[in-house]
Amino acid sequence: MSQLIVVGISDYKFTKGPEVIVTYALGSCVGVCLYDKVTKIGGLSHIMLPDSTNFSAQDINRKKFADTALVDLVQEMKNAGVRNNRVVAKIAGGAQMFAVQPGSKLGAIGERNIDCVKKALSQLRIPILAEDTGLNFGRTQYFDLETGIMKIQSLNRRIEEF
């Protein structure tokens, strides 16, 4: 049994099978698993916010935003030997944790995170093989680099594999 590699909020990490990467209790944040099955190199990015363009460059942590974190993670994985055209993605999270009124800024953030992650992946030409997103509950996301399987654990749902 390999050790769990833990990714915190607005952070990313990548490594190689047989390691398992995990990020705990995604709420409105989105967890993005990127995987190259040939090298078994995979990364997990815990995205907190959709878009860095409203902030001045020196203020931002690039690992926090969908539009910056994924570009950087893919570049680092490429430097480690991954070929871009082999990378695939599985995503989870982006829930609306509290039932706020429709249309409020607070309620829409999970959805906007999902949209911006999808946009960033599409710009990187990375296909999304599976997603477990939206709805109203938290998710812990495990990413097994031996198999490329994303496992999602929630409080009121059995563990699901993607």
Added chain:
Amino acid sequence: MFNNYEELSDMQIDVLREIGNIGAGNAATALATILDEKVDMNVPSVRITGFDEAVQALGGAETMTVAVLVNFSGDGNGMIMFLLNIKDAKSIMDILVGEDDSEDLSEMKISGIKEIGNILSSSYVNAISALTGLNIQVSVPFIAIDMVGALMSVPIIEFGAIGDKLMFIEENFKGETNDLKSNMIMFAEINTLKIIMQKLGLEI
């Protein structure tokens, strides 16, 4: 002058602690009235921490928690969360409306907890309004039961856009006779902290 939470001076943090004390003191009084028993509270903690540490401080990412969330807006903008574990939430409602056999919280009891969170948050905000003269309105309350990390993603996203630290003022309540524990945390925008300090006549 501070532009993010990390730049708050010790004296400014002392002021925030006192604001938390006044807000939470008023909320504790309300809780004591609701429960009809004495409620103990300590000096509040002003936490300026990384996002993961904030979640850790509230029991760890996957801890199942009941959270009532109230936004406040107007002259000051922020959020108050009333947090407690399922067991204590159930015990409080058992005291108020009587016991039932269920291990879970019934819909009716969930809505009761939501109303308590609403009353406590309003008490908290009213005390700050009275102290500072700021005109602040509170939203309707929202409730969720989930992993505390997932619940905390909401204020983290709201107040963590700039910088990698979060500021919240935390107060723990404890019922004197039945050991019921609950927790109130208050988040405020940087600008709101500046306005509050100006209103209190402090250099910022």
